[in-house]
Amino acid sequence: MKEQIHTIPINDAMANEGECPFCYIEKRAEERLLDFTLGAGASYMEADIREKTDTAGFCRAHYKKLFAYGNALGNAWMLKTHYRRLNDEMAAEFKSFKPGKADKKPKLFGGVKNSDAKEPSNPIAAWCKRKEATCFVCDSLKKTFDAYVDTFFTMYKKDDAFKRQLQQSKGFCITHFGDLCEAADRRLKEAERKEFYDTMLPLQQMNMERLYEDVAWFIEKYDYKNKDADWKDSKDAIQRGMQKLKGGYPAEPFYQMKK
Numbered sequence: 001m002k003e004q005i006h007t008i009p010i011n012d013a014m015a016n017e018g019e020c021p022f023c024y025i026e027k028r029a030e031e032r033l034l035d036f037t038l039g040a041g042a043s044y045m046e047a048d049i050r051e052k053t054d055t056a057g058f059c060r061a062h063y064k065k066l067f068a069y070g071n072a073l074g075n076a077w078m079l080k081t082h083y084r085r086l087n088d089e090m091a092a093e094f095k096s097f098k099p100g101k102a103d104k105k106p107k108l109f110g111g112v113k114n115s116d117a118k119e120p121s122n123p124i125a126a127w128c129k130r131k132e133a134t135c136f137v138c139d140s141l142k143k144t145f146d147a148y149v150d151t152f153f154t155m156y157k158k159d160d161a162f163k164r165q166l167q168q169s170k171g172f173c174i175t176h177f178g179d180l181c182e183a184a185d186r187r188l189k190e191a192e193r194k195e196f197y198d199t200m201l202p203l204q205q206m207n208m209e210r211l212y213e214d215v216a217w218f219i220e221k222y223d224y225k226n227k228d229a230d231w232k233d234s235k236d237a238i239q240r241g242m243q244k245l246k247g248g249y250p251a252e253p254f255y256q257m258k259k
Helices: 007-016 021-038 047-056 061-068 074-095 121-130 134-160 162-165 174-187 189-219 239-246
Strands: none
Touching: 007 021, 007 134, 007 162, 021 061, 021 074, 021 134, 021 174, 021 189, 047 134, 061 074, 061 134, 074 121, 134 162, 134 174, 162 189, 174 189, 174 239, 189 239
């Protein structure tokens, strides 16, 4: 399959040969979004971008990454206009609020799992919950990630060389492997799905066992009897092991603005 602009990130990720190509794609896409939001192009000064960031806000994790990015003035501008919008919304919520009857069984302690809980009956609590549900970077990243997943399966169906490269890879982190399995059921026909799972399930299982062995040997190296033994592939087993379970790059520092 001839390389095109939208296939380059997939090929780059596969060439990286890390524990999960989609962690690599996600990382690079997030860095571009941080640059777009706070970088030298000053997107936060554009009215249409500020409208989006004011509306969505940011999640806790991305506020931390935006702070670490290093553009204090840009962060201050986004906070100022977001606070203005948020305070206006809050004032309207407070003005219309009338205390109602308390729930007899609070959701956190009434046997209902937090993930199964519906929107709070208290309108102020519901408003607060809605504010937690959106993040400009997360929402943008999801759209980008979904597009790359679609490209991945287009390449899988049309490019035999890509398929062979995938078969020789180290698999994926659990989080992104789940995303791929979900997408495979939408994007592949029955025969294609069988071939995909016949290859990918053993590959994923083999690489999970590989990580187990790396972590186990890392521990064994702390036994005085093994002090002169070879580390094998276990020196960075902790961060790779964490990545394989939940994604991301635990050992890497926060991405910062290029000055």
